[in-house]
Amino acid sequence: MKEEFTTNQFRHLGCENFDIPDDEKGYELDLFCVPKHYEEDLDRVIIPHGLIMDRTERLARDIVRDMGGHHIVALCVLKGGYKFFSDLLDYIKALNQNCDKSVPLTVDFIRLKSYCNDQSTNSVKVIGGDELSTLTGKNVLIVEDIVETGRTMETLLSLLSECNPKMVKVVSLLVKRTPRGSGYRPDYMGFEVPDWFLVGYALDYNEYFRDLGHICILNEKAKVKYKV
Ligand code: IMP
Numbered sequence: 243m244k245e246e247f248t249t250n251q252f253r254h255l256g257c258e259n260f261d262i263p264d265d266e267k268g269y270e271l272d273l274f275c276v277p278k279h280y281e282e283d284l285d286r287v288i289i290p291h292g293l294i295m296d297r298t299e300r301l302a303r304d305i306v307r308d309m310g311g312h313h314i315v316a317l318c319v320l321k322g323g324y325k326f327f328s329d330l331l332d333y334i335k336a337l338n339q340n341c342d343k344s345v346p347l348t349v350d351f352i353r354l355k356s357y358c359n360d361q362s363t364n365s366v367k368v369i370g371g372d373e374l375s376t377l378t379g380k381n382v383l384i385v386e387d388i389v390e391t392g393r394t395m396e397t398l399l400s401l402l403s404e405c406n407p408k409m410v411k412v413v414s415l416l417v418k419r420t421p422r423g424s425g426y427r428p429d430y431m432g433f434e435v436p437d438w439f440l441v442g443y444a445l446d447y448n449e450y451f452r453d454l455g456h457i458c459i460l461n462e463k464a465k466v467k468y469k470v
C-alpha cells in the first residue's frame with residue numbers, strides 16, 4: 243500500500259503547506275511585467291516572481307536547519323529546475339555567510355525528460371548530466387521544479403539508490419494536486435498547486451516560457467501555437 247501524507251501529517255514533519263487553491267483566480271497580466279513576446283500567450287499570473295523568491299528564502303532556512311553541518315551536494319534536475327536551484331542556492335549561501343551553522347555546498351546536474359506538449363509521458367529518460375556514481379556516500383539534495391505524477395522523482399531516486407548516497411532529500415518548488423499522482427511527496431516543497439499546466443520561472447511548454455519570471459497559466463491558443 244502506498245504511503246499517503248495528508249496536510250496534517252505533513253505539518254507533523256515540520257512542513258507547512260502553501261496551498262494555491264483550485265479556485266485561485268491569480269492576477270491580471272497587466273498588473274505585472276511580462277515579456278512582450280508572451281503577452282498574447284498567457285491567461286493569468288498564478289505565482290508572481292517576488293512570492294517565489296520569498297518562499298524560496300524560507301525553504302533555504304528549513305534545509306539549512308535540517309542538513310546544516312553536513313556537506314551537501316545539490317543536484318539540479320535540468321532544465322526546469324535551474325532557476326529555482328540558482329535562487330535557492332543563493333539563499334543558502336546568504337545563510338552560510340550570516341549564521342553560526344553553515345553547510346559546505348557543491349553542485350551536480352542531471353538532465354531528465356518526461357514531457358511532450360502539456361502531457362507527462364510514461365517514460366522518464368536521463369538525457370545528460372554528471373555521473374551519479376560520484377554521489378556515493380554523499381548527502382544529496384535533489385532540486386526539482388515540479389512534481390506531478392511523481393514518476394520522474396521516483397525514477398531518479400531509484401537510480402540514485404543504486405549509488406548508495408549517505409542521505410537523500412528532495413526539494414520541489416511545486417507539487418501538483420492530481421489524481422494521476424503516485425502519492426510521492428518531496429521532503430520540502432514551495433507551493434501545492436491545482437492540476438493546471440504552468441509555465442515560467444524555467445517551467446516550459448516545449449522549451450518556451452523558461453524566460454518568463456512569474457509562474458503563469460497558458461491560454462489554449464498558445465498550446466496550439468507552440469505544439470510539436
Ligand atoms: P512527473 O514525472 O509527472 O512528476 O513530472 C515531473 C516533470 O514534468 C517535471 O520535472 C516537469 O519537467 C514536468 N512538468 C510537470 N508538470 C508541469 C507543468 O505544469 N509545467 C511544466 N512542466 C511540467
Ligand code: MG
Pocket residue numbers: 319320321322323386387388
Ligand atoms: Mg523538472
